[in-house]
Amino acid sequence: MKNGKFLIAPSMLWLGFFFVIPMLIVVAVSFAARTPYGQVVFDWNLNNYIRFLEPLYLSIFAQTLLVALVTTVVTILMGYPLAYYIAQLPKRWQQPGLILCMIPFWINFLIRSYAWVIILRAQGVLNTFLLKAGFIDQPLQLLYNEGAVMLGMIYSLLPFMILPIYVSIEQLDRRLLEAASDLGAPPFTAFRKITLPLTMPGVAAGTILVFISSLGMFVVPDVMGGAKSALVGNLIQNQFLSARDWPFGSALSIVLAALSLLLIILYYRAIQAQNGGAENAKNVA
Amino acid sequence: MKKNWNRIVLMLLLIAAFTLTLAGCGSGDKKADAPKDSNKKEQVLNIYSWADYFDPKVLAEFEKANNCRINYDVYSNNEELLAKMQAGGAQFDIIQPSDYMVTTMTKLNMLEKLDHSKMPNIQNLIESLKHPDYDPKQEYAIPYVWGITGIAYNKKYVKDPITSWADLWKPEYKGHVILLNDNREVFSLALKKMGKSNNSTDPKDVEAAFNELKKLNTNVLAYDTENNKQKMIAEEAWIAQMWSGDASFCNFDNPSIEFCVPKEGTLIWADNMAIPKGAKNKELAMKFLNYIYDPQISARNFDYMKLPNANAKAIPLQKKEIVESAILKNASSHADKGEWLHDIGNAITMYDRFWTELKTGK
Numbered sequence: 001m002k003n004g005k006f007l008i009a010p011s012m013l014w015l016g017f018f019f020v021i022p023m024l025i026v027v028a029v030s031f032a033a034r035t036p037y038g039q040v041v042f043d044w045n046l047n048n049y050i051r052f053l054e055p056l057y058l059s060i061f062a063q064t065l066l067v068a069l070v071t072t073v074v075t076i077l078m079g080y081p082l083a084y085y086i087a088q089l090p091k092r093w094q095q096p097g098l099i100l101c102m103i104p105f106w107i108n109f110l111i112r113s114y115a116w117v118i119i120l121r122a123q124g125v126l127n128t129f130l131l132k133a134g135f136i137d138q139p140l141q142l143l144y145n146e147g148a149v150m151l152g153m154i155y156s157l158l159p160f161m162i163l164p165i166y167v168s169i170e171q172l173d174r175r176l177l178e179a180a181s182d183l184g185a186p187p188f189t190a191f192r193k194i195t196l197p198l199t200m201p202g203v204a205a206g207t208i209l210v211f212i213s214s215l216g217m218f219v220v221p222d223v224m225g226g227a228k229s230a231l232v233g234n235l236i237q238n239q240f241l242s243a244r245d246w247p248f249g250s251a252l253s254i255v256l257a258a259l260s261l262l263l264i265i266l267y268y269r270a271i272q273a274q275n276g277g278a279e280n281a282k283n284v285a
Numbered sequence: 286m287k288k289n290w291n292r293i294v295l296m297l298l299l300i301a302a303f304t305l306t307l308a309g310c311g312s313g314d315k316k317a318d319a320p321k322d323s324n325k326k327e328q329v330l331n332i333y334s335w336a337d338y339f340d341p342k343v344l345a346e347f348e349k350a351n352n353c354r355i356n357y358d359v360y361s362n363n364e365e366l367l368a369k370m371q372a373g374g375a376q377f378d379i380i381q382p383s384d385y386m387v388t389t390m391t392k393l394n395m396l397e398k399l400d401h402s403k404m405p406n407i408q409n410l411i412e413s414l415k416h417p418d419y420d421p422k423q424e425y426a427i428p429y430v431w432g433i434t435g436i437a438y439n440k441k442y443v444k445d446p447i448t449s450w451a452d453l454w455k456p457e458y459k460g461h462v463i464l465l466n467d468n469r470e471v472f473s474l475a476l477k478k479m480g481k482s483n484n485s486t487d488p489k490d491v492e493a494a495f496n497e498l499k500k501l502n503t504n505v506l507a508y509d510t511e512n513n514k515q516k517m518i519a520e521e522a523w524i525a526q527m528w529s530g531d532a533s534f535c536n537f538d539n540p541s542i543e544f545c546v547p548k549e550g551t552l553i554w555a556d557n558m559a560i561p562k563g564a565k566n567k568e569l570a571m572k573f574l575n576y577i578y579d580p581q582i583s584a585r586n587f588d589y590m591k592l593p594n595a596n597a598k599a600i601p602l603q604k605k606e607i608v609e610s611a612i613l614k615n616a617s618s619h620a621d622k623g624e625w626l627h628d629i630g631n632a633i634t635m636y637d638r639f640w641t642e643l644k645t646g647k
Contacts (some may be wrong), residue, residue: 003477034634036631037389037392038367038371038389038632038633039322039371039393039627049478056641056642057641057643059645060641060645063645095463121332121516121519121521123518123520123521125521126465140394141460143507143521144506144507177564187361196493207402222466226438226505226506226508226509227507227508227509227644228505228508229504229644230641230642230644230645234644238468238637238640238641240364240368241362241364241365242362242364242467242468242469242633242637243468243637243641244364244367244633244635245634245637
């Protein structure tokens with residue numbers, strides 16, 4: 001153990017320089033003020049945090065949380081059956097199934113967002129098809145609204161739900177299901193009492209990945225939402241650019257980071273409780 | 286157990302890939318962080334500017350003549366430029382701040398004073414740009430590209446020609462208008478409509494402008510600065526608040542697009558050549574400035590870009606169809622209707638607050 005310590009030195013240094021120090025700088029700047037020309041002066045005050053409490057900014061946080069929540073719920077509802085399906089496939093089809101979920105990641109996220117614009121815009125692929133097929137006589141306004149933002153979020157984050165759920169379903173001990181069946185449990189009961197509780201850690205991991213990623217999203221609202229409704233990510237971006245208010249932007253970032261940290265802590269708590277629950281499920285089975 | 290490890294590693298890789306792509310789209314160009322000398326003998330001129338702001342041939346000829354290499358990186362707004370300069374670390378020899386950013390940078394002592402005696406070609410500016418109020422004597426910055434903000438519209442959909450900012454509020458344009466995704470530009474539109482200065486720092490004016498914009502919001506399809514041209518060319522929108530140069534670009538691609546200089550007045554802008562304090566290759570930068578304002582070179586450069594040229598001696602040498610293009614000519618003849626944006630200091634916080642509220646307004 002002692003001899004192995006030098007092995008972690010490079011990663012510790014890396015984290016120190018590129019994570020801890022920048023983070024501390026952000027914390028320090030969040031207590032500073034801006035000059036008329038946008039420079040940072042360190043006068044140690046809480047004004048930026050007090051400003052965050054204004055209803056305007058709180059409402060943006062609330063809106064962001066709501067979008068993140070809806071995204072998470074929808075990705076669970078869509079991701080779970082898909083992950084389950086892939087896990088049930090014959091072994092040699094599972095890997096291709098997963099790779100199909102991942103292929104979109106080989107293309108830059110920004111480009112994929114513009115691909116959606118090309119599909120959905122007034123003269124886009126979808127509207128042209130519907131017009132030609134005679135389903136509609138006016139192009140539908142599919143872009144630059146909240147629905148488009150939700151679509152973009154769900155599309156980009158869905159794989160983060162599928163993969164952890166897949167891993168947990170894949171790990172499931174099939175003998176438990178066989179035992180349940182032998183003891184007369186109908187398939188749905190077996191799913192509810194065994195599969196679901198034992199795969200909850202995967203759902204929780206996916207939830208945390210999707211939820212936290214969607215909190216910081218700013219490209220989707222800009223590109224697919226037409227920059228009409230600001231989420232926290234856009235608000236922070238504005239502070240660092242057009243508003244030239246780095247201290248306020250830093251304070252907002254800290255609040256967002258604190259919120260994410262809180263969620264991760266809750267996640268670990270839940271996992272611990274779940275492990276107890278999983279043991280119970282095993283005993284029942 | 287081993288198999289599960291494979292899966293987990295796979296997943297982590299994925300996540301890493303995702304965060305990388307996300308990070309990648311936030312900033313402009315990674316190269317700009319570390320322009321470096323790969324070859325010590327060869328000088329490198331680091332230009333940090335807007336996209337498509339030079340004819341590549343013109344740059345290549347300068348490289349050849351001066352045995353140097355040009356490193357041309359781009360940003361998409363002035364704030365990005367300022368943020369990168371303030372963050373330090375990056376070394377540029379030539380930058381292109383717009384008007385109000387010249388003020389900011391001069392106030393922050395970030396620009397080198399220009400020695401006009403070494404650059405005779407920079408004195409050939411057109412009349413309307415000789416004394417811009419952000420730098421009346423070209424001590425720090427020389428106008429390069431300029432334009433005014435106006436209204437581009439597609440006459441296929443817009444039957445009554447647009448003549449004023451107020452026309453944007455017409456109910457029949459609901460969901461068909463694009464505004465620039467730029468706080469100052471959008472407020473300037475509303476302030477001009479109300480007959481106020483677009484540099485007003487009076488909270489009453491700004492709030493009144495905000496209330497006007499809130500009403501306009503129902504007509505707004507999207508706020509977009511980077512892809513508004515594509516949206517107009519593809520006829521996603523009917524009407525867009527647009528810079529004259531961009532409108533001219535759209536018109537070359539889609540002749541149904543017209544441009545109007547709003548009668549209430551508008552804002553005039555210019556992107557300038559400047560040398561940042563502490564530039565490593567100051568001599569070479571000055572040589573470049575003198576070269577790029579040479580009438581012959583400038584004419585070719587601007588024929589390529591199809592943007593309004595600030596160089597009076599170059600304009601007669603340019604291709605007729607570009608200089609005489611209706612939109613550019615219209616914009617040029619209305620330069621006097623434009624008011625320069627100033628840096629408004631702390632009032633920007635107030636603007637930002639209203640801007641944020643505009644984006645949350647249902």
